[in-house]
Amino acid sequence: xxxxxxxxxxxxxxxxxxxxxxxxxxxxxxxxxxxxxxxxxxxxxxxxxxxxxxxxxxxxxxxxxxxxxxxxxxxxxxxxxxxxxxxxxxxxxxxxxxxxxxxxxxxxxxxxxxxxxxxxxxxxxxxxxxxxxxxxxxxxxxxxxxxxxxxxxxxxxxxxxxxxxxxxxxxxxxxxxxxxxxxxxxxxxxxxxxxxxxxxxxxxxxxxxxxxxxxxxxxxxxxxxxxxxxxxxxxxxxxxxxxxxxxxxxxxxxxxxxxxxxxxxxxxxxxxx
DNA sequence: AACAGCTTCAACCGCATACCG
DNA sequence: CCGGTATGCGGTTGAAGCTGT
Numbered sequence: 120x121x122x123x124x125x126x127x128x129x130x131x132x133x134x135x136x137x138x139x140x141x142x143x144x145x146x147x148x149x150x151x152x153x154x155x156x157x158x159x160x161x162x163x164x165x166x167x168x169x170x171x172x173x174x175x176x177x178x179x180x181x182x183x184x185x186x187x188x189x190x191x192x193x194x195x196x197x198x199x200x201x202x203x204x205x206x207x208x209x210x211x212x213x214x215x216x217x218x219x220x221x222x223x224x225x226x227x228x229x230x231x232x233x234x235x236x237x238x239x240x241x242x243x244x245x246x247x248x249x250x251x252x253x254x255x256x257x258x259x260x261x262x263x264x265x266x267x268x269x270x271x272x273x274x275x276x277x278x279x280x281x282x283x284x285x286x287x288x289x290x291x292x293x294x295x296x297x298x299x300x301x302x303x304x305x306x307x308x309x310x311x312x313x314x315x316x317x318x319x320x321x322x323x324x325x326x327x328x329x330x331x332x333x334x335x336x337x338x339x340x341x342x343x344x345x346x347x348x349x350x351x352x353x354x355x356x357x358x359x360x361x362x363x364x365x366x367x368x369x370x371x372x373x374x375x376x377x378x379x380x381x382x383x384x385x386x387x388x389x390x391x392x
Numbered sequence: 393a394a395c396a397g398c399t400t401c402a403a404c405c406g407c408a409t410a411c412c413g
Numbered sequence: 414c415c416g417g418t419a420t421g422c423g424g425t426t427g428a429a430g431c432t433g434t
Contacts (some may be wrong), residue, residue, distance in 0.1 A: 132404075134428085156419065172420080173403065208422060223423070224401050 131165045133176055139164055142181050143171055177220045188225055196222060197230075232369030 135143075146162035152175070155168040177183075188196070192214055199210045207219035207226075214222065277373060 177402070205423065227399060
C-alpha cells in the first residue's frame with residue numbers, strides 16, 4: 120500500500136500555492152511526465168508523489184480547459200457514461216482538455232444528484248437537495264446495463280503502432296445474466312494513446328480529428344449522408360449497434376441489447392434545460 | 393447585513409492493477 | 414512465480430464561494 124507514504128514524515132497537504140505550482144511545472148518541463156516517485160525530490164516539494172501527479176494532471180497540464188462544459192461535451196459525456204459507466208478516465212480521454220476529475224465532478228453535480236431525485240433507488244446519494252426537488256418534474260428513467268470493458272492483455276501484440284488512431288476498434292466484453300463473460304464486442308472508438316508524448320498542442324485536437332475522420336469513414340461505408348450531424352451524433356451511430364465477433368450482430372443481440380436506447384440521455388438533457 | 397444552507401471542485405484516500413527484480 | 418513498489422483510477426471529503434432568507 121502506498122498511501123501511508125503520503126501520511127508519514129509530515130508531507131504537506133491541502134491547497135497548492137503558486138510557488139509549489141511553479142516548482143512542479145518546472146520539474147515536469149525539465150524531466151517530463153512520469154517517475155512520480157522522483158518528482159517531489161526533483162522539484163524540491165514537500166508533497167507526496169500522488170499529490171504531485173494529481174496536481175499536474177488536473178490543473179497544471181497544458182491545454183486543460185476550464186469553465187463550463189459545451190453542450191456538445193455534455194452530450195458526449197451522457198452517451199459515453201451510458202456506454203462505459205463511471206469510467207471517468209475513459210470518458211475524459213474523449214473530451215479534449217477535460218480531466219477525469221472534471222468529468223466526474225460535472226457528472227456528480229449536474230446529473231447524479233438529479234438522477235437521485237427522479238430515481239433514488241437507482242442513484243442513491245447521501246445528501247438531499249430540497250431545491251432541486253421543487254425545480255424538476257418527475258421523469259421516468261429506465262435502468263440501463265452498463266457494458267464494462269474488461270482488462271485485456273495485449274502483451275503479445277506488436278506495440279509499434281505509431282498512429283494511435285489507425286486502429287479504430289476497442290475490444291470490450293459483455294456479461295450475460297449469469298455474470299459470465301459471453302461476448303466480445305468491437306466498438307469503433309478512437310483510443311487515446313498511452314505512454315506517448317502527448318504534451319504537444321495537437322494532443323486533443325489530433326485525436327478529435329481522427330475521431331471525426333473515423334466518423335466520416337463510417338459515413339462513407341454506410342453511404343449515408345450526415346451533412347448536418349454533430350460529431351457526437353456520428354459517434355453515437357458509430358458505437359451502436361455493436362459488432363460481435365466481427366460480424367454484424369443486429370439480428371442476434373442478447374439480453375444486454377440496449378444500444379439504441381438513449382432515452383435516458385434525452386431525459387437528462389431535459390433536466391439540464 | 394448577517395446567517396444558514398447549498399453547491400462546486402480541488403484534493404485526499406484507498407483499492408486495483410501493472411511493473412520489475 | 415512471488416513479493417514489493419509504482420501508478421492509475423474512482424469514491425469521498427471539506428473548504429470556499431454562492432444564494433436565499
